[in-house]
Amino acid sequence: MKPANGKPGTSMENKTGNWRSERPEVDQSKCIKCGQCQLNCPDGCIFVTEKGAEPNYDYCKGCGICANVCPVKCIKMVPEEK
Numbered sequence: 909m910k911p912a913n914g915k916p917g918t919s920m921e922n923k924t925g926n927w928r929s930e931r932p933e934v935d936q937s938k939c940i941k942c943g944q945c946q947l948n949c950p951d952g953c954i955f956v957t958e959k960g961a962e963p964n965y966d967y968c969k970g971c972g973i974c975a976n977v978c979p980v981k982c983i984k985m986v987p988e989e990k
C-alpha cells in the first residue's frame with residue numbers, strides 16, 4: 909500500500925498526539941555522536957547536534973528504535989509524562 913502522500917519516510921509531517929506511552933531520553937554526556945539514531949529513526953525526528961543527539965518530541969512516536977541501535981546505550985525509553 910502506498911503512503912497517503914505517495915512518499916515513504918515522511919512521518920515528520922505528522923505531529924504526535926497524546927497517545928505516546930514512552931519517550932527516548934538521551935544521556936548526552938555519553939553520546940559519541942555516531943549518528944546511528946538519526947539514521948535509523950523512521951520518523952526522522954532525532955538529530956545529532958553539538959550537544960549530542962536530541963529527539964524532537966513533537967514528532968517522536970516513541971518506537972524505541974533509536975534506543976535499540978545506540979552502540980553506547982545512552983538512550984533510555986522512559987514512561988511518557990501525562
Ligand code: SF4
Nearest residue numbers: 949968969971972974
Ligand atoms: S523513539 Fe522512535 S520515533 Fe522517537 S526518536 Fe527514537 S526512533 Fe525516532
Ligand code: SF4
Nearest residue numbers: 939940942943945978
Ligand atoms: S546512536 Fe547513541 S551515541 Fe550515536 S548519536 Fe545517537 S545517541 Fe549518540
